[in-house]
Amino acid sequence: MYDYLIVGSGLFGSIFAYEANKRGKKCLVIDKRAHIGGNIYTVQIEGIHVHQYGAHIFHTSNKTVWEYVNQFAEFNRYTNSPVARYKSELYNMPFNMNTFNKMWGVITPSEAKLKIQQQINEAGIKEPRNLEEQALSLVGRDIYQKLIKGYTEKQWGRRAAELPSFIIKRLPVRFTYDNNYFDDKYQGIPVGGYTQIIEKMLRGIEVRLSTDFFKQRNELTALADKIVFTGMLDEYYDYCYGELEYRSLRFETEVLACENYQGNAVVNYTEYEVPYTRIIEHKHFELGCQKGDCQSGSVKAGTTVITKEYPAAWQRGNEPYYPMNDDRNNELFAKYKAIADTEEKVIFGGRLGMYKYFDMHNVVAEALKLAEKEMG
Known part of the structure; x- marks a missing residue:
């Protein structure tokens, strides 16, 4: 017993x-x-x-x-600083002054706040009925269209206008030049x-x-x-x-004959037409790996490992994730x-x-x- x-x-x-x-x-x-x-x-x-089931960054306060x-x-001192790719454009995440400068050319926090507020006013949404309206009422048209809409629809398998508004209770908007995704200590x-x-x-x-x-x-x-x-x-x-109900995920992992595939551990693909939500390049999780000098061991020169992450509908027999x-x-x-x-x-x-x-x-x-x- x-x-x-x-x-x-x-x-x-x-x-x-x-x-x-x-x-x-x-x-x-x-x-x-x-x-x-x-x-x-x-x-x-x-x-x-290699993180077999998606990126896992430990963070806590x-x-x-x-x-x-x-x-x-x-534990190493890895800092999560994902990049969002929309077509041929790259943006820092979470939404911060680097993001706003790239998107609108603004430089100061007051300029960024004004631009976001203008777009919120243009949307004119007082009581959001779905996720799309909730996002528009929080950050306006440009950020929503380029960085939220497609990614969210892939992740949940539904159009944003069909998703409940409470999924996005708030969106992290920072008026500093800070790409650290987590606020934790x-x-x-x-x-x-x-x-x-x-x-x-x-x-x-x-x-x-x-x-x-x-x-x-x-x-x-x-x-x-x-x-x-x-x-x-x-x-x-x-x-x-x-x-x-759950959402599931499917992973495709490849060994590539190149030193550095995307220059960052996590790149999100925010347009709906790209079937995966992100690509993870695992060597960037470990300090020094970009130079072929991983703390984890001897990395084969000119080699990297990437994983494409595909959201999937869950049914019995699949692994439930969300x-x-x-x-x-x-x-x-x-x-x-x-x-x-x-x-x-x-x-x-x-x-x-x-x-x-x-x-x-x-x-x-x-x-x-x-x-x-x-x-x-």
């Missing part, structure tokens, strides 16, 4: 397993994938640590969370990739990979006093109230949560178990909170 069966070896499940093991609890961790780490899994290709993850790896990427962090967390704990909980449900459930389930909440209950937290889905989730709250043996956690999109620092905080609540 185990004290805990932990379904999923991603960040949430691995932190809980680590904390339980530290307290003398016996854990079994299972994962349907053939590797540990969930979506933060990294693999080394040509000496470059929570000192406790930052110190917690730093016990498992040394701490930011970086682990030297050597994320997989090593999970390996250290799960050291000394039994792990079974390529193990589907639902194919061995009765057998696995009987093995433990409690279950920590980080999969899809609706799947756990056999979709008895219907399916919750919960669709509109009113209909939130109401449906509330029904499932009402059942989940009555469970004495099962605890649901993570973005799928809680049907909420979390950044990594949120996952760390939630997992530690659960461990404290469960075990003190």
Whole structure:
């Protein structure tokens, strides 16, 4: 018998397993994938640590969370500064004075504010009824048309005029020349990739990979006093109230015979006609890699690795990435949560178990909170 069966070896499940093991609890961790780490899994290709499931930049203002993850790896000082490409034009993200100067030729914050306000006034929208109207009422026509509309429609698989306005509650507009995407105090990427962090967390704990909980449900459930389930909440209950909606992703990774493909780790493609939303060039996540001198190891000269990220409709069998937290889905989730709250043996956690999109620092905080609540 185990004290805990932990379904999923991603960040949430691995932190809980680590904390339980530290307290003398016996854990079994299972994962349907053939590797540990969930979506933060990294693999080394040509000496470059490749983020297999999209870019993962750790950022937080929570000192406790930052110190917690730093016990498992040394983090570099990578700063996320994505670039948006609209046709042949390049813009800095998030929207800041560099963006406004490129778009309108303005130089001072007062000029930029005036231009944005003029376009907001021209839109004349007082009560936004959808995402398109919400964006126009926040930043005006030019920024919306070039940097928001196409990207958002690809990401969500719907036209902006059909999406609810609450998806964009606010848009980060900075009237400074600052390309740092995050406002958080701490930011970086682990030297050597994320997989090593999970390996250290799960050291000394039994792990079974390529193990589907639902194919061995009765057998696995009987093995433990409690279950920590980080999969899809609706799947756990056999979709008895219907399916919750998600968006999925598809990745195409290529090894290219060139030193430097795009000059930046992340380039967003904002026009609708380009099917992918962004291209990630992984070597730029690690300081020095642009020169072929990666901290991660020996990088093959004249080589780089890129990943194109394609949004996709979710259906059963696909990997769910983004919960669709509109009113209909939130109401449906509330029904499932009402059942989940009555469970004495099962605890649901993570973005799928809680049907909420979390950044990594949120996952760390939630997992530690659960461990404290469960075990003190």
